[in-house]
Amino acid sequence: MEFTEWTGFVEGEWQVGVNVRDFIDKNYKPYTGDGSFLKGPTDRTKKALAEFERLRELEKDRGGVLSVDTSTVSSLCNYKPGYLIDEDLIVGLQTDEPLKRGVNPFGGIRMARSACEAYGYKLSDKIEEYFTYRTTHNDGVFRVYTDEMKAARHCALLTGLPDAYGRGRIIGDYRRIALYGIDYLIAEKKKDKEKVGENYMSVDNVRLLEELYQQINFLGKLKEMAKLYGYDISRPASTAREAIQWTYFGYLAANKAQNGAAMSFGRTSTFFDIYIERDMERGILDETGAQELIDDLVLKLRCARHLRTPEYNELFGGDPMWITESIGGMNLNHKTLVTRSSFRMLNTLYNLGAAPEPNLTVLWSHALPEAFKKFCAKVSRDTDAIQYESDDLMRSQFGDDYAIACCVSAMKVGKQMQFFGARTNLAKLLLLAINGGVDNVFGTHIGPQMGPMEDEVLDYTKVMERFNIYLEWLCRLYVNTMNCIHYMHDKYAYEKTQMALHDTDVERLMAFGVAGLSVITDSLSAIKYATVKPIRDESGMIVDFETIGDFPKYGNDDDRVDEIAEDMLVRVHEELKKTPAYRGARHTLSALTITSNVMYGKKTGSTPDGRKKGEPFAPGANPMHNREHNGALASLNSVSKLPYSSASDGISNTFSIIPDALGRSDEERVDNLVSILDGYFLNNAHHINVNVMNRETLLDAYDHPEKYPNLTIRVSGYAVNFVRLSKEQQREVIMRTFHTAI
Amino acid sequence: MKGRIHSFQSLGTVDGPGVRAVVFMQGCPLRCICCHNPDTWDVAGGEEIESEKLVEKILRFRNYFAGKGGVTVSGGEPFLQSAFVCELFEKLKVHGIHTALDTSGCLWNEDVERLLAFTDLVMLDHKYPTEEEYRLYTKGSLETTEKFLGELEKRGIPTWFRRVIIPGKSDSPASVASLNEVARRHTCVEKIELLPFRNFCVEKYQALGIPFPLAETPTPDKETMASLEALLDEKYR
Numbered sequence: 001m002e003f004t005e006w007t008g009f010v011e012g013e014w015q016v017g018v019n020v021r022d023f024i025d026k027n028y029k030p031y032t033g034d035g036s037f038l039k040g041p042t043d044r045t046k047k048a049l050a051e052f053e054r055l056r057e058l059e060k061d062r063g064g065v066l067s068v069d070t071s072t073v074s075s076l077c078n079y080k081p082g083y084l085i086d087e088d089l090i091v092g093l094q095t096d097e098p099l100k101r102g103v104n105p106f107g108g109i110r111m112a113r114s115a116c117e118a119y120g121y122k123l124s125d126k127i128e129e130y131f132t133y134r135t136t137h138n139d140g141v142f143r144v145y146t147d148e149m150k151a152a153r154h155c156a157l158l159t160g161l162p163d164a165y166g167r168g169r170i171i172g173d174y175r176r177i178a179l180y181g182i183d184y185l186i187a188e189k190k191k192d193k194e195k196v197g198e199n200y201m202s203v204d205n206v207r208l209l210e211e212l213y214q215q216i217n218f219l220g221k222l223k224e225m226a227k228l229y230g231y232d233i234s235r236p237a238s239t240a241r242e243a244i245q246w247t248y249f250g251y252l253a254a255n256k257a258q259n260g261a262a263m264s265f266g267r268t269s270t271f272f273d274i275y276i277e278r279d280m281e282r283g284i285l286d287e288t289g290a291q292e293l294i295d296d297l298v299l300k301l302r303c304a305r306h307l308r309t310p311e312y313n314e315l316f317g318g319d320p321m322w323i324t325e326s327i328g329g330m331n332l333n334h335k336t337l338v339t340r341s342s343f344r345m346l347n348t349l350y351n352l353g354a355a356p357e358p359n360l361t362v363l364w365s366h367a368l369p370e371a372f373k374k375f376c377a378k379v380s381r382d383t384d385a386i387q388y389e390s391d392d393l394m395r396s397q398f399g400d401d402y403a404i405a406c407c408v409s410a411m412k413v414g415k416q417m418q419f420f421g422a423r424t425n426l427a428k429l430l431l432l433a434i435n436g437g438v439d440n441v442f443g444t445h446i447g448p449q450m451g452p453m454e455d456e457v458l459d460y461t462k463v464m465e466r467f468n469i470y471l472e473w474l475c476r477l478y479v480n481t482m483n484c485i486h487y488m489h490d491k492y493a494y495e496k497t498q499m500a501l502h503d504t505d506v507e508r509l510m511a512f513g514v515a516g517l518s519v520i521t522d523s524l525s526a527i528k529y530a531t532v533k534p535i536r537d538e539s540g541m542i543v544d545f546e547t548i549g550d551f552p553k554y555g556n557d558d559d560r561v562d563e564i565a566e567d568m569l570v571r572v573h574e575e576l577k578k579t580p581a582y583r584g585a586r587h588t589l590s591a592l593t594i595t596s597n598v599m600y601g602k603k604t605g606s607t608p609d610g611r612k613k614g615e616p617f618a619p620g621a622n623p624m625h626n627r628e629h630n631g632a633l634a635s636l637n638s639v640s641k642l643p644y645s646s647a648s649d650g651i652s653n654t655f656s657i658i659p660d661a662l663g664r665s666d667e668e669r670v671d672n673l674v675s676i677l678d679g680y681f682l683n684n685a686h687h688i689n690v691n692v693m694n695r696e697t698l699l700d701a702y703d704h705p706e707k708y709p710n711l712t713i714r715v716s717g718y719a720v721n722f723v724r725l726s727k728e729q730q731r732e733v734i735m736r737t738f739h740t741a742i
Numbered sequence: 743m744k745g746r747i748h749s750f751q752s753l754g755t756v757d758g759p760g761v762r763a764v765v766f767m768q769g770c771p772l773r774c775i776c777c778h779n780p781d782t783w784d785v786a787g788g789e790e791i792e793s794e795k796l797v798e799k800i801l802r803f804r805n806y807f808a809g810k811g812g813v814t815v816s817g818g819e820p821f822l823q824s825a826f827v828c829e830l831f832e833k834l835k836v837h838g839i840h841t842a843l844d845t846s847g848c849l850w851n852e853d854v855e856r857l858l859a860f861t862d863l864v865m866l867d868h869k870y871p872t873e874e875e876y877r878l879y880t881k882g883s884l885e886t887t888e889k890f891l892g893e894l895e896k897r898g899i900p901t902w903f904r905r906v907i908i909p910g911k912s913d914s915p916a917s918v919a920s921l922n923e924v925a926r927r928h929t930c931v932e933k934i935e936l937l938p939f940r941n942f943c944v945e946k947y948q949a950l951g952i953p954f955p956l957a958e959t960p961t962p963d964k965e966t967m968a969s970l971e972a973l974l975d976e977k978y979r
Contacts, residue, residue: 557752557802633752633763633803663755664935671809675761676753679806725942 001184005236008278018188018503020175020271020414021401025331027274031340032369035378038343039291041351048085048299049352055099063119064319066099068307070116071124074102076221076253076497081229084303089296090245091229092252093303101307104259105131106493108138108164115309138164140488148446149481155444156603157429158478159515160422163485165312166493168260168322169405169511172501173414174250175271178243181235182223185500189216192504204583207490208504215500222253222497240275240285244297247272251301253497259306260495261420262322262406265358266413269294269327273341291344291351298348301358321357322406328372329363329391331400336365338372346379346386354383361404363391364681370674377673381659381666381692388688390681393644408592408650408687409511416507417499418649419486419585423513423593424478426520426568427617428604433470434463434534435542440605441613447473452542453534458608460528468571475575482510483582490583510585511649512576514569515593515600518618521554521565522609522627529560532608544606544613553609555623557634562641565621573646590649591621591642598706616706620652632657633679640685647686656691656708658698658722695734698722702730745826746788747796748781748818752803758842758863758902760811763803765796767817767827772846773881774869775955776906778943782818793829801837812840812862820845824853831860844904847890848882855893864894865902865935870912871920879911895928902933903978907962907970909939918970925978934978936970938962 001015014023041049059066072078074094079102082093095102103123105112109131116123141163145153152158162168176185193212199205226233226249237243247268255263272294279285301323308319327345329337346360362376368391380386387407394402394410402410411418432439436450447470455462499506526532529551535544552561569589576587593600601616609624611617618624621639628635632655639653662669673690680688691697701708701722708722722730746768754764766779768788781787800813813834820827820843831841842863858864868887870876876884894901903925907913918936925931940961947954971979 557799630750631752631754633761633806635752637752637802661753661755668755672755672761675806675808675811678808679761679803682805 003181003236005181005238008281009274014179018176018180018185018414020173020179021399023179024271024274024337024401028270028337028339029273029277030336031338031343032336032371034371035343035347035375037287037340038347039288041295042288042292044087044089045292045295045299045351048088048296051085052098052299052302059099065101065119065307067097068101068103068116068119068121069095070103070121071126072102073127073130074104074256074259076218076225076256077228078102078256084299088300089241089293090248090300092249092300094252094256094305098303099305101305102256103127103307104166104257106136107162107166107259108136110138111164111309111312112307115307115312118310135492137166137489137491137493140492141485144484144488145481148477149484151444151446152474152477152481155428155439155442155446156425156600157432157439157446157474158422158424158481159600161481161485162261162420162422162489165308166258166260167420167486167489168258168262169264169409169418169420170260170495170498171264171266171403171405171411171413172250172254172498174247174254174266174501175268176414176501177222177233177250178237178246178271178275181233181237181246182219183234184236186216186219189219189500189504196504211490211494211496211499212504214494214496218253218257218496219500222249222500225249225253225256237275240272240279240290241293243275244272244293248297248300250497250501254495255304255306257497258493258495259308262320262324263304264322264324264403264405265301267326267401267403269325269341269345270337270339273339276341290341291347294341294344295348295351298345298352298358302352302355304357323358324361324404324406325358326361326363326403328365328368328376329400330365330367330395332395334367336367336369336372337400338369342372343375346375349379349383349385354385356385359407360386362386362388363394364388364677365391365395366678366682373674373677374670377670377677380673380690381662381669384691384693384697386690388677388681388690389650390644390684390686392681393684393686397648408590408652410648410650411509412507414502416509417502419482419489419508419510419582421478421482421510421512423515423590424474425515425600425604426572427516427523427600427607429470429474430463430467430520430523431542431605431607433466434458436466438541440541440543441603452536452540456533458527458532458534458545460524463524463527471571471575472578475572476579478512479510479576479579479581479587482512486510486582508583508585509588509649510581511588511590512572513590513592513649514572515597516604516617517565517568517591517621518554518624519604519607519609519611520568521561522551522624523607524564525553525561526551526608526610528564545608547608547610553623553627555628555635555638556630557637562638565638566641566643569642569646588649589647590651591647592650592652593617593619619654622654633676636676636680636685636688637683640680640683642686644684644686651686652689653685653687654689654691656693658693662692698734702727702734743826743829744790744792745796745823745830746785747791748779748788750799754814757814757816757844758812758865759840760809761806762811762814762842763800764814764816765800765830767815767820767823769822770817770819771822771882772819772848775879775911776908776939778940779818779946780943780950780952780954781946785822793826793833796830797833797837800834800839804837804839807839810840812842814842814844814865816844819848821847821849821854821857824849824851824857828853828857828860831857835860846880846882847887850886850890850893854890858893858897858899861899863900863902865904866891866894868903868905868921868924871917891924891928895930898930900932901928901930902935903931904935904937906937906939907967908956909959909962909966913962913966913970915970915973918973922974922978926975931978934974936967936974938967
């Protein structure tokens with residue numbers, strides 16, 4: 001295959017079949033220098049940003065939603081073209097106006113209806129009527145859910161399941177559109193379809209044939225969508241601007257078609273860099289122009305919106321999109337994948353201001369160029385807006401062209417997809433086991449019925465025996481529930497646009513999750529090393545605990561308790577694997593909760609670690625707050641012991657620190673942050689969210705101390721916990737750090 | 743051998759270069775008016791730990807020490823347990839870990855002398871410019887500190903001066919200028935750190951039932967700190 005658009009590229013296997021990785025490998029130019037070449041925003045960018053900010057303010061004033069098109073079902077070609085400003089460089093909006101939300105009822109009509117109503121809108125009669133005759137994913141799931149599945153969901157043992165909304169977490173390889181053009185992709189899919197058609201028509205093959213039909217159909221619609229904006233994407237992109245535009249069209253189409261929980265972007269900056277370098281060599285693009293293109297792409301990504309209910313937003317902590325873009329990393333030949341465009345992507349945080357979206361994720365390796373490491377640390381210090389994940393760990397499992405979906409879920413771009421599985425609440429499961437099959441918050445009878453444990457003092461061995469029975473039961477139920485959900489999602493809300501940008505022979509992962517890891521770990525440690533006496537109500541149900549004596553706590557680099565957490569992940573993963581997953585998916589596991597740790601806590605009774613009923617959990621794999629006595633690195637050491645081999649869907653850790661605690665001078669802070677990241681990842685840790693607290697966050701911590709339990713401030717010679725300081729002292733710290741009195 | 747430590751802090755970034763593990767030793771012979779760790783005074787307090795155990799604990803953090811980082815022993819006063827700290831540093835040096843002491847330099851004996859052989863950096867708390875102020879505000883003596891400084895100079899051990907700036911007590915320009923003068927007379931001094939006094943420790947005093955004379959003393963403002971910093975030679979800042 002040969003296209004004129006490929007002139008100037010180094011030849012390779014990528015020309016004889018879809019292979020973006022090979023294209024990157026043959027053509028990219030690693031960059032080991034610093035960020036001094038970067039350019040600021042152009043006047044055009046400033047104008048676009050001002051318009052975006054104006055609309056965003058308006059959106060806030062209107063209670064979080066600017067406007068809703070209640071009479072159109074969101075799809076690729078259902079809206080007229082929309083623009084942020086007339087001079088948009090990268091074009092395309094989800095609806096006909098910026099920040100206007102479309103409705104997407106394919107996941108579930110109820111979610112769409114109540115989301116409209118929550119913001120003062122009414123779903124049009126036309127859509128309501130259409131969906132009385134059409135089965136949604138949500139309808140399908142509830143047709144098959146067993147009573148036990150419903151009960152587990154009701155008492156929040158299984159939570160956040162994607163049974164009423166789009167599962168997301170699928171990353172189309174949007175780069176394929178730029179490299180090959182739609183026509184070539186259609187031709188390849190047609191060949192695949194022909195080949196599948198030669199097989200015995202098993203259920204699997206019939207389903208795959210229908211899916212391929214839909215994929216081909218939607219590739220055609222994608223072309224039409226681009227045409228509405230005046231672009232012909234049937235052929236490959238010929239310039240950097242086109243490459244970014246073609247790629248973005250793919251993402252936009254996915255976002256129009258799916259209201260997915262996490263709609264990630266992939267790993268694009270080094271891919272774009274190849275086109276930018278070529279344009280620069282041809283003399284048709286300069287640095288200012290290159291940055292402007294990346295800035296405009298990012299601004300368009302920041303315009304992405306989905307219509308969701310306030311309850312959904314409570315569960316996920318805000319109105320997140322998780323447009324994750326993975327940056328950096330090393331390739332399999334130990335050469336860095338960092339390019340100038342990796343810097344440009346991070347530079348958008350300066351040019352457009354800090355923002356949580358797109359979710360910029362640096363793939364960290366000890367071997368990354370030092371100048372890039374320092375630049376990342378500087379951006380973290382200035383903006384709080386980067387998360388880091390271990391490229392060394394992930395590369396060994398996923399190769400060198402993987403990307404992150406959502407926060408921590410790695411998958412090979414275009415070669416693996418994921419069935420998202422939310423999470424189960426382990427602390428609640430422990431309480432359920434101790435109470436022998438009754439949930440002590442909801443009163444639900446569920447699981448094997450054994451009655452509450454009758455011991456005066458809980459015995460570790462006996463508790464573990466029980467726990468294992470309940471874990472075995474739960475894991476089977478969890479896999480089965482997921483199998484129902486994803487069967488129905490494939491059937492009624494299949495992601496044809498995104499799957500068209502995957503290999504036909506895709507590998508599937510089923511991603512399970514746990515919440516409350518630190519709570520169950522410390523609770524089991526308390527039972528093992530201290531004296532835990534159950535407190536019962538009149539009916540004999542255990543509703544609280546008296547814990548006498550001290551016990552080792554997770555987060556202090558103490559192997560006695562850290563081993564309990566390690567063992568828990570292994571145990572859960574092994575149990576899950578015993579029940580086959582839908583479509584032969586591989587079982588993976590994560591310890592990830594982001595902000596819903598507060599919600600999990602609300603629904604969970606008192607635990608033996610001393611946490612009272614309703615009190616929040618620690619997020620993700622974080623140790624519980626106020627239990628660390630050896631400082632932040634001891635806490636990082638505890639987390640880094642958790643085995644990625646058993647939790648390859650990710651182990652999330654949130655790390656908050658104020659600039660003063662990172663060192664005295666700006667330069668020291670950057671160097672020390674690099675040392676912390678290097679040390680943490682050398683210890684085989686997987687992920688870290690770095691919060692170098694800025695003024696806003698510190699003020700928020702002042703107003704909402706419950707959200708910042710671990711915030712430590714260090715001054716010479718000793719450390720104090722921010723939230724433990726008196727209000728007056730907190731004000732003093734804020735004033736001192738940011739020259740602002742409150 | 744065993745030593746008494748007050749606490750262990752795995753992330754230290756303001757007690758020496760780079761990322762450091764900080765060991766706070768238990769026990770102090772001084773009673774500084776501005777002390778923010780009164781819970782380290784009692785020589786019988788804290789917890790006992792074998793030097794070997796402490797080495798093991800510290801080594802768990804060595805991946806974070808890359809480049810300039812390492813271990814700082816602070817306190818309390820490390821010199822009250824010089825033999826222990828010496829053993830600790832000797833073992834750490836086998837593993838190539840950078841060692842720093844945060845001390846008032848209030849003691850000089852054979853153990854201290856031996857300890858210096860395994861010390862890469864000394865952060866010397868040079869508290870006041872005159873003997874009178876030393877007696878009044880620390881219950882110690884400037885003379886021993888200066889003698890110790892002489893020993894550091896003799897051995898060429900890299901030294902940082904530290905001084906807590908307390909409004910009304912140690913914030914006069916003259917006092918800071920004289921510290922700069924002392925530094926100039928000693929080639930071992932690489933840096934001078936002026937640390938603004940903070941009263942975060944007020945609750946520690948309350949808990950211990952000890953009156954804190956500086957409870958109401960404010961933190962010097964940024965401008966004052968900046969003007970005092972400006973009195974230091976460029977190379978010391």
